[in-house]
Amino acid sequence: MHCPYCNYYDTKVTDTRVIADGLTIRRRRECSKCSFRFSTIEESEILDLTVVKRDGRREPYNKDKLANGLKHSLEKRPYTAEQFKSLVQKIERDIQRRRKTELTSHEIGELVMKRLKSFDQIAYIRFASVYRSFQDVSGFTEELRGLIKARGLKASRPRPPINKSAN
């Protein structure tokens, strides 16, 4: 990896730590030429997945689009950056567990809903009303009714930013 300071092509690793539940590697690197030190992060990334949209168009999977959709549903809702990151990681893990090179945006939407439901119920309803409304209105209103009855529409408290074992 190149040096961010002088752009020399060769840098060496001086320290390696596994962090965040083993999902991330943090390295400390040093430039072979100017000795500049810097940190790097290695993380899993979904690179070769094609998303098939409702109209049939296909496009490369894009983490930012997932994150933006989630942020939209979570607008003005209480959550920390760590909690959000963990949510995205869980959804991406669900995607990877499908072992597919193509997924429909609807399939991804279902995975998102599954995780959102236990993360923040208000966001879940917002998201679901977009992704499901035109498919099973009756089932969705049932769901809504159930939530209202059970919890009086209070959102579930976002969990503390602790990554427990796999989920």
Next chain:
Amino acid sequence: MHCPYCNYYDTKVTDTRVIADGLTIRRRRECSKCSFRFSTIEESEILDLTVVKRDGRREPYNKDKLANGLKHSLEKRPYTAEQFKSLVQKIERDIQRRRKTELTSHEIGELVMKRLKSFDQIAYIRFASVYRSFQDVSGFTEELRGLIKARGLKASRPRPPINKSAN
């Protein structure tokens, strides 16, 4: 690094490629237990920098905040994801070249402006009007006058998404 599929702690690298002008390493990994294959990305990350805000409060540097500020200035402006990423990388490189563990938000704002000026002049003006307005109004209006005269307020065309040599 743990396996995203079965969460086993040990995965092995099967392939390594340096990409994006040497600023990024893409690895292909395989789980020692379930043989699941996945990709990872290693990138430079600024972890130990404290930002001193105008009111004196100090907080850890946060790439997302930088990105959000930029996106705000670039609202409705034409640019690609690659161009945006390259812009953020350049600014972070400028930050690293300062070799400081603390920077004021004003200093970061200056670095942002320097890069934004050649990226998109409309965004530059938007950003500058926030970061500079209360400090040197006369200098800023001079700047504006110059831009209007020289270019009739047309933004510079975002460059094609090619990363040339260091800058």
Next chain:
DNA sequence: AATTGTACCCCTATATATTGGGGTGGTCAA
């Protein structure tokens, strides 16, 4: 005032990743 967490630093033996070669299939643009 004490504790937790994070980034950072250093060290060493062992195991692992890397580089460079060669190659496939798919998508996108010319």
Next chain:
DNA sequence: TTGACCACCCCAATATATAGGGGTACAATT
């Protein structure tokens, strides 16, 4: 329809990173 580009696949020799130890400093939290 041809070429470019990207993610992916495989192999083998060499060089490099890793894990695990132990440690400092600082900030935020309790």
